[in-house]
Amino acid sequence: MTLIILTEDALLGHRIELGLAEHCPIANVIGRCYSVEAGLEAIGTLKPDIVLLDTSMQGAKKQGVLTMLTAAGFRVVAITASVLLFRKLHRQGIPVVLAEPLDSALLAELIDQLRERT
Numbered sequence: 001m002t003l004i005i006l007t008e009d010a011l012l013g014h015r016i017e018l019g020l021a022e023h024c025p026i027a028n029v030i031g032r033c034y035s036v037e038a039g040l041e042a043i044g045t046l047k048p049d050i051v052l053l054d055t056s057m058q059g060a061k062k063q064g065v066l067t068m069l070t071a072a073g074f075r076v077v078a079i080t081a082s083v084l085l086f087r088k089l090h091r092q093g094i095p096v097v098l099a100e101p102l103d104s105a106l107l108a109e110l111i112d113q114l115r116e117r118t
Contacts (some may be wrong), residue, residue: 001026001028001049001050001115002028002029002030002047002048002049002050003028003029003030003048003049003051003052003111004029004030004031004032004033004039004042004043004048004050004051004052004053005015005029005031005032005052005054006033006035006036006039006051006052006053006056006060006080007019007032007033007034007052007054007057007074008025008034008035008054008056008057008063009056010034010078012054012079012096013032014100015102015104016052016079016104016107017029017032017100018052018104019104019105019107019108020071020107020108020111022104023072023104023105023107023108024104024107024112025109025110026081026115027108030046030048031046035057035058035059035090036057036058036059036060036063036065039051039053039057039065039074040065042075042095043069045050045113046073046106047091048074048109049074049085049114049115050075050077050114050115051069051076051077052073052076052077052079052107053065053066053069053076053078053079054079054099055078055079055080055082056080056081056082056099065075066078066094067114070094071092071117075114075117076094076095077095077096077097077111077114078094078095078097078105078111079096079097079098079099079102079107080092080096080097080099081098081099083098092104095110095113095114096110097110099114113115
């Protein structure tokens with residue numbers, strides 16, 4: 001299962017990869033992108049199975065990246081630092097985890113659920 005991580009926070013990206021290595025060994029991170037533009041380009045080129053999207057990325061909300069990716073058929077797990085956004089996305093049925101503290105086991109569970117939907 002291939003994944004791309006989109007986050008401007010290099011430390012968060014590293015923590016995600018470490019958590020996946022421990023809790024989700026089937027996850028193969030094929031890219032880590034630090035801007036919305038680079039992320040969209042990588043997604044279009046590499047066609048990952050799942051996109052891990054940090055919703056706090058500059059421009060992510062303004063450009064509607066989450067909506068754009070899901071409308072294009074990509075499976076997305078949102079990662080947010082906002083409890084309010086977490087609740088909103090969760091109510092909408094969007095797989096979401098909090099960035100702080102990052103629950104790697106929950107992230108792995110959400111990835112597994114998305115994998116099973118194929």
